[in-house]
Structures are given as structure tokens and as C-alpha cells.
Amino acid sequence: MTMAARIIAQRGSLLSRSAVPRCTAAYLTQTSSLAQLSQPPQLPAVRLCTRSQTRNLTSTAASNGIVADKMQRLANTLAENFGGPVTKLGSHQFKLDDTPDLTGKVGVITGGSEGIGFGAAYTFLKHNISKLYIISISSEIIEGAKKVIAEELGEDKAERVKWLQCDLSDWSRVKEVAEIIKRENDRLDILVNNSGRGIMSADLTSYGVDRHMAVNHMGHVILTSHLLPLMQKTAEEGNIVRISNQASNLHTAAPSDTKFESLEEINRDVGPNGQYGRSKLAAILYSRYFNRNVTQNGHPSVLMNATHPGFVSTKQSRKDILEPYPLGGLAMKYGMEPLKKDQFEGAVPTVWCATMTKDSGQYICAPCIPEAGSEMSQSDELADRLMELTRDIIAEKTRMDSVERGCPMDDIVVH
Numbered sequence: 001m002t003m004a005a006r007i008i009a010q011r012g013s014l015l016s017r018s019a020v021p022r023c024t025a026a027y028l029t030q031t032s033s034l035a036q037l038s039q040p041p042q043l044p045a046v047r048l049c050t051r052s053q054t055r056n057l058t059s060t061a062a063s064n065g066i067v068a069d070k071m072q073r074l075a076n077t078l079a080e081n082f083g084g085p086v087t088k089l090g091s092h093q094f095k096l097d098d099t100p101d102l103t104g105k106v107g108v109i110t111g112g113s114e115g116i117g118f119g120a121a122y123t124f125l126k127h128n129i130s131k132l133y134i135i136s137i138s139s140e141i142i143e144g145a146k147k148v149i150a151e152e153l154g155e156d157k158a159e160r161v162k163w164l165q166c167d168l169s170d171w172s173r174v175k176e177v178a179e180i181i182k183r184e185n186d187r188l189d190i191l192v193n194n195s196g197r198g199i200m201s202a203d204l205t206s207y208g209v210d211r212h213m214a215v216n217h218m219g220h221v222i223l224t225s226h227l228l229p230l231m232q233k234t235a236e237e238g239n240i241v242r243i244s245n246q247a248s249n250l251h252t253a254a255p256s257d258t259k260f261e262s263l264e265e266i267n268r269d270v271g272p273n274g275q276y277g278r279s280k281l282a283a284i285l286y287s288r289y290f291n292r293n294v295t296q297n298g299h300p301s302v303l304m305n306a307t308h309p310g311f312v313s314t315k316q317s318r319k320d321i322l323e324p325y326p327l328g329g330l331a332m333k334y335g336m337e338p339l340k341k342d343q344f345e346g347a348v349p350t351v352w353c354a355t356m357t358k359d360s361g362q363y364i365c366a367p368c369i370p371e372a373g374s375e376m377s378q379s380d381e382l383a384d385r386l387m388e389l390t391r392d393i394i395a396e397k398t399r400m401d402s403v404e405r406g407c408p409m410d411d412i413v414v415h
Contacts, residue, residue: 083311116346
């Protein structure tokens with residue numbers, strides 16, 4: 001019998017032994033009117049506790065509360081990270097079937113043709129989103145995704161998808177993609193910054209920037225910044241606009257001396273876990289910075305949150321992990337597979353943040369549990385430095401392409 005079942009059984013047993021229900025039942029059978037009652041039922045005498053007994057009861061209650069809190073934290077950890085029945089243990093629950101109707105809404109998702117991104121894209125289409133832009137690299141993968149959507153949801157839903165080819169490390173192309181979306185639409189309700197580089201070895205982009213930070217963070221900042229005026233316009237017309245950034249509990253693997261003070265710092269090779277963790281720390285800091293400087297600064301209906309999907313069976317955990325860790329990666333690929341979430345379970349916190357939440361600046365773990373995150377992820381000072389460095393690097397590296405022009409970074413980045 002589960003703990004919850006035992007608690008329910010115990011509560012039911014105590015209730016059945018209580019004198020109060022028996023007296024109440026006797027009272028109701030004796031008369032149907034207070035006026036007819038000649039002998040009121042005798043309730044059990046109240047026994048007062050001594051002061052020491054009261055202290056003991058209070059102490060016991062406090063201890064039980066601590067134990068219950070620890071048990072719930074353990075339950076949340078299981079629900080946040082693993083798939084299957086344990087997801088139901090979480091203190092906050094949301095199912096993809098609870099996604100609201102999205103008729104009339106327009107969405108954008110990066111990396112939406114496979115993995116968690118596909119799980120989110122499929123859900124948006126299932127719930128009638130009117131138009132969905134999927135930004136990804138491979139035309140082959142997007143065609144496969146559209147085929148599945150057509151077969152399972154119908155041709156009409158597949159035709160609502162528009163694919164835009166883009167590598168998020170190519171910041172000039174990111175700007176072009178954003179401009180296309182703005183030209184073709186008069187609204188934008190949902191932006192999911194999902195695409196990313198997994199746990200892999202250090203590498204530099206053509207701009208000479210760490211690829212993890214360039215893709216997982218800076219590419220998404222450019223995309224968001226160029227789309228922000230359209231999202232603000234949508235919000236001003238009475239809608240809630242939601243932005244979801246893909247983070248991870250591995251943000252705790254970011255180096256403890258992370259300061260985001262220079263390009264040299266973020267280009268330093270800190271190992272596969274450190275590179276990945278630092279970029280996911282940036283996703284949380286960006287979300288909280290955006291909340292302070294946009295949501296709470298005149299745009300209360302433009303929300304941004306970061307998410308942790310859990311341990312999900314994706315290309316990152318099956319293939320990419322083999323590059324830095326050939327042996328350990330095999331253990332993760334095969335040994336841990338039964339414990340992983342599938343792509344739809346992994347998409348739950350993303351869909352929650354993209355369609356349901358009324359909050360901003362939060363770190364949401366699967367299914368939809370708000371968590372504090374690491375101490376560094378809560379630092380406003382670190383977030384300020386991150387975003388100032390982000391703008392400086394983008395402006396310097398794309399000066400010839402003018403990526404920063406027309407990019408309203410003043411709204412989200414400190415000079």
C-alpha cells in the first residue's frame with residue numbers, strides 16, 4: 001500500500017471510531033427538528049492538555065511537518081527528473097491534455113522537429129494553434145516531423161507548420177528569420193527557445209564564441225530581441241504572451257567562479273558538463289532579468305520563464321553524449337533509458353510555460369513545479385553582467401552584419 005493510501009486508510013479508520021459522527025447520526029435519527037429534541041445527544045467530554053503535553057504535541061506536529069516536507073521534496077525530485085508513474089508524485093501537476101485551445105494564436109519554436117521541441121510542437125498543433133514556425137537546421141528531420149503530424153493530426157494541422165532553416169550560431173541568419181516572421185504576422189503569442197547544444201566538448205563558432213553559449217543563450221537572445229516588438233504589440237491588444245527558455249538542473253554544473261565578465265572567460269574550456277551547465281545557467285538568469293526589465297517595467301503581459309524538462313530520451317542523451325564520454329555515454333544511452341521521460345513527458349513544463357502560466361521570471365521543473373534553482377541562478381548582479389556581456393559580444397562580432405541594429409536590446413540588456 002502506498003503512503004498516500006495508508007494515510008487515507010488511517011484517516012478513514014479514525015473517522016469511523018470517532019464519537020462525534022455516532023452522536024450526529026443518533027441526533028438525526030431521533031428527530032428531524034430542533035423543536036422536537038427533548039434530550040440532546042451527549043458529546044464526549046473534552047480533556048484539557050497540560051502545558052507540557054501541549055508543547056510535546058506541538059513538537060511532534062513540527063517534526064511530522066519536517067518529515068512530510070522532506071518526503072515531498074524527494075517526490076518532487078523523482079517527478080522532475082524521471083518518466084512514468086513517478087511524474088504523478090509532483091506537488092504541482094499539469095497534463096498535455098489540459099493545454100487550452102490555441103485557435104487564433106501564432107507560435108515560434110526552435111528545434112521543434114525532434115525531441116522535446118517536437119513534443120511541444122505536436123501539442124500546440126493538437127490544440128489548434130493557427131500557425132507554428134519551427135526553426136531548425138535539418139530539412140530531412142522537419143519533413144519527417146510534418147509527415148507524423150499529417151498522419152496523426154491531419155493534413156490541415158501539418159499545413160499550419162512553416163519551417164525556417166537556421167543554425168542559431170549563425171546570428172545573421174537568426175536576424176533574417178526573425179524579420180521573416182515579423183513581416184508575415186501581425187501577432188506572436190508563443191515563443192519557445194528550445195534548441196540547444198547538449199553535453200559536448202568545447203568548440204568555437206565562426207564568430208570565435210563558445211558554441212554552447214552562442215547557441216543555447218545568445219542566439220535565442222537575438223531571436224527574442226528582434227521578435228519582442230511584435231510580442232509587445234500582441235500583449236497590448238489584450239493577450240498574454242509567453243516565452244519559454246529551455247534550461248536544466250545541470251545549471252548547477254556551471255563553474256563556481258562564473259562571473260560573465262569577459263569573452264575570454266566564457267571561451268575557457270571548463271569541460272562538457274561545465275560548458276553545458278553554464279549555458280543553462282544563462283537561460284535562467286536571462287528569464288529573471290527579462291522579468292525585472294520587461295515584464296515588471298511596463299509590459300506585464302509579456303512573460304518569460306525557464307524550464308527543466310527532466311531526464312529525457314532525446315538525441316542529446318542517446319547520441320551527443322557519446323562524443324565527450326564514449327563509455328559513460330553508453331551507460332546513459334542504454335542503462336538509463338528505462339528511467340527517461342519520453343519527448344512528450346519532457347515537453348510538459350515547456351507547454352505549461354508557453355500556454356498556461358500567469359507568472360514570469362520563474363524556474364519551472366517538470367511537470368510544472370516552481371523551484372529556486374542554484375544560488376548563482378538567483379543573483380541579479382550576475383544576470384546584469386551576463387546580459388551586458390551578451391550585448392557587447394553580439395555587437396562586436398556582428399558589426400559588419402548589423403545584427404544589433406533594429407534589435408531592441410535596450411529593453412532587455414543593460415548598457
